[in-house]
Amino acid sequence: MRIRRRDRRPCSRAKGTKLREEQCRPTMGGFCMKGDVIQIEGDKWVTRGQAATSIDAREEELLVGREKEKAMFERFLNGEPTSKHIWNLYGTGGVGKSTMLDAFRRQAKKHNAVFLLLDSRECGRTGDELCRELLLQLSPGPEKGSGHNKPLNAVHHRLNRLVQKQRVIIALDTFEEMTGLEVWLREQFLRDLDPNILVLLAGRHPLKGTWLLSPAWRERVLWLAVHHLTREDVLNYARKCGLTEEAFGERLWERTRGHGLSMSLAVSTELLEGSGPLHDAGWSSELASLWLKEVPDEELRQLVEAASLLRHFNQEMLAHVVEREISANAFGQLTALSFVRKIDRGWRLHDLMRESTQSQMRERVPRQFGKLRERCASYFASIIRASDDRRSVAWAVEELFCFIGDALIRAHLNTPWKKEYMWEPLTVINLGEGLQYLQQRRNEARSITRQGVDPVTGSLLELTLSKEEMLYSIEGLDLEELLDLGQQSVMLMKSPDGSVQGLSAIIPINRGTLDYLEQNPFSGPYIRSLLPAERKKLGVPESEQAGWFIKSIDILEWTDSAALMEGASQMYHYMCAGKLFFASPPPLPMFYDSHLGLGFEALPDVFHCCYDGKTPTPTFVLDTRGEKLDAFLAAMLRRIGIQLEPTEGTSEKNEQEDVLLQFRLTEREKEVALCVIEGCTNSEIAKRLYISLITVKKHLGSVYAKLQVRNRSQFIKAVLSKEGR
Structure with missing residues (x-):
């Protein structure tokens, strides 16, 4: 990568320097003329050779990554034969496509290859204009005696002769701007071009249509996605x-x-x-402006703004947030934008685009920004309240706290690019890995400082922990003791390569663990504070859970936001599960504030001093048993000004069940249908109901047939229309 600084100044006569009085034109290196190129470096005039050498050398020094692509291009320059003479470099705006073309240009120069670079926004709107631009780069004028008056014939003649002597590369940048010329380029320009000439087409979107459907063109194209740097x-x-x-x-x-x-x-x-x-923070606005050039009209821009508040979205979710129907065509335009990508649960805006768009909305239309946030929060709260299986909506709990959590929680949940981690139960077989992880944590402990951006206020939050404080989260953690409980309390967080990157110790509360929890120095103060009747309620059979105690959630690298978010996500499986949930985290402001932000109640009279032997540490409790869940959600939503009646979710679900009864659905079909109404994917329905994915699709087909609809969207509309009668 590099920093670009291009000073385009008009050429003028300097004392002691002879300049040719001819028209200047811009190129990659600055202003060039038919004779010398003159540039200013410091207070000195330098010629084209000197300027190009110093600038290119510095640009090459600052280039990072892209080794694979450069090696591939180097093989081409060295004469390696290839059947793919059209390379399609594609990626979202600003990811580095133009930088890669610049790197290729420098490589080509070292091999004395001809590298012709055109920006599709500046090369004219007709094929003749594009050909004239290429001829202009090849020489000051048409080759004498060529006998070709048409620009297309002339450029074919010049290039096809030139490639017999040296390597030739034609690069077209911002190819998405060449929509009117794409057919001409493929059917007229490329057809008669010598196949030994390499053509680079760089744009935001991969080549599609005829490029993919025609076998002849498909076998000539190499698609190269330009990814983010590591x-x-x-x-x-x-x-x-x-x-x-x-x-x-x-x-x-x-x-x-x-x-x-x-x-x-x-x-x-x-x-x-x-x-x-x-x-x-201003550079993020520059970034948003670049991306928004793709958005042609106001309606689509409004959808982009609404989608920026959601970490993922689908058509129904977005329609709820903007409070109007969204056509399939409009949604298709949205998802076709280069900064929108498909994920497991729908679609997602590029994380930087989300951040910059939210920042602009906060400043430009603060009331609209607040209203959209409220609509998002109410949507996820309704999903939680409508679910029978509370733990299956952990994703909705996590999304909800993006809007109602405190600044620290929002900053952590605002983390982009969540990695894929696997959670593995602690067993006798992998106990050694768990113990090794704890030893590694102790050996590598160090003070850390991390930052996060609150998407609501835009504030940059900084957190610093000392070496000693970094070890608090594993203080008193005995994996062998927890394994002996036989309750699958400990989970190891593993990266794709199988290494342990974190762990969680969340102990179920039941008959088999109550005595242990009462004697444990971290959980004991709370259990002993309960009245006999309250304690008795917790003594459920060992196969059940009356609730859970969080002993520890720990990660190896606390500066890795993705790992931190993955670790924290373990809590969301339990928070709205309709059970008792309590914890006694380290006595640090970040833990105190974050637990209050998550809706826990601090019990200052129930404390211990086990972390450092002197600091009183309170216990935090979150009770969502029975009607307390509605009260909890209502209280959390009131933080952002939303009033939600405690009985709203129950009555709504009863109405939906009554509607479904009218269509004579089987009991299993009704369960599947209610899951669809909650917004579950087919995979989530399969996991919740313990049935196969094929069976889910079979039941959905039957449901759609009975309601005489063709898809999810029509099904939702049919149920809602019946509810309103």
Whole structure:
């Protein structure tokens, strides 16, 4: 990666320097003329060769990542034969496509190859204009004696002769802007072009249509997705730019997640220290403006703004938030944008786009921003209240707290690019891995500082923990003792490579664990404070749970936001499960505030001093048994000004069940139908009802047939219309 600084200044006569009085035109290196290229570096005039050498050398020094693509291009330059003579570089705006083309240009220069680069926004709107631009780059004028008057014939003649002597590359940047010329390019320009000429088409979207459907074109195209840079690339880029502090590199990774333009803007802001055109948060607006160029009309922009408040969305969810129907065509336009990607639960805006769009909305239309947030929160609260299986809606609990949690919680949940981790129960077989993890935590403990951005206020929150405080979360954690309980209390969090990256110790409350919990120094004070009748309620059979006690949720690398969010997500499976949930976390402000933010009640009279032997540590309790769940949700929603009656969810579900009875659904069909109404995917329905995915689809087909509908959207509309009568 690199920082671009291009000064385009009119050429003028300098004392002692002979300049040709001819028209200038812009190129990659600055202003060039038919003779010398003159640029200013410091207070000196330098010629084209000098300027290109110094700029290209520095650009190459600052380039990070892209080794695979550069190696592939190097093989082409070295003469390796290829049947793929059209390379399609695609990726979201600002990810680094133009930077990669620049790197290819420098490689081509070293091999004395011809590299012709055109920006599709600037090369004209007709095929003739594009050909003239190519001819202009090839030489000052048409080749004498070529006998070709038409630009297309002339450029074919020149290029097809040139490739006999050296490598030739034609690169078209921002290819999405060439919609009117795409057919001409494919059917007229490329058909008669020598196949040894490499054509690079760089744009936001992958080539589709005829490029895919025609076997002849498909076998000639190589699709190359331009991905974000890795964490190591980002840290390396920061160091190369002179920002050697480890904290800044980590912060750069957290804020940009390897998005090229974001990295350049953030580093520029830091280096200019307020003397330049950007301030600390201003670069995100520059980014949003770049992406919003894809959005052609106001209606679509409103959908983008609403979608930016959701970590994932689908058509029904978005319709609820904007309070109007969304056509399939409009939703299709939204999901086709380059900064929107498909995920398991629907679609998601690029994380940086979400952050920058929210930031703009907060400042531009604060009331509308607040209203949309309320609609989002009410949607997820309704999903939770309508569910019989509370633990199956952990995802909705997590989404809800993106809107009603305190600033620290929102900042953590605002983390982009969630990684895939696997949770594995602790057993005799993997006990050694768990013990090794704890030893590694003790050996590698160090003080840390991490930051997060609150999406509601835009505030940058900083948290610092000492080495000693970093070990609090595993204090008194005895894995062998917990394994002997036989209650599957401990889960190991593993990365895709199988290494343990964290763990959770959440102990069920029942007949088999009550005595242990009463004697444990961390949970005992609360259990002993209960009245006999209250304690008796907790003595359910060992196969059941009256609730849970959180002993520990710990991760290996606390500066990794994705891992931190994954660890915290363990709590959401229990919070709205209609049971008793209590914890006694380390006596630190972050834990105290975050538990209050999650709706726990602090019991200051129930405490211990087990973490450091001197600091009183309170117990936090969250009770959602019976009607307390509605009261809990209502209280949490009141934080953002939403009033929700405690009985609303129950009556709504009863109405839905009454509607479904009219269609003579079987009991299993009714269960599947209610899951669909709650917004569950087919996979989630299968897990909840303990049936196969095929069986879910079979029941859905039967439900749709009985209601005479064709899809989920029509089914929801049919149920809602019957409810309203």
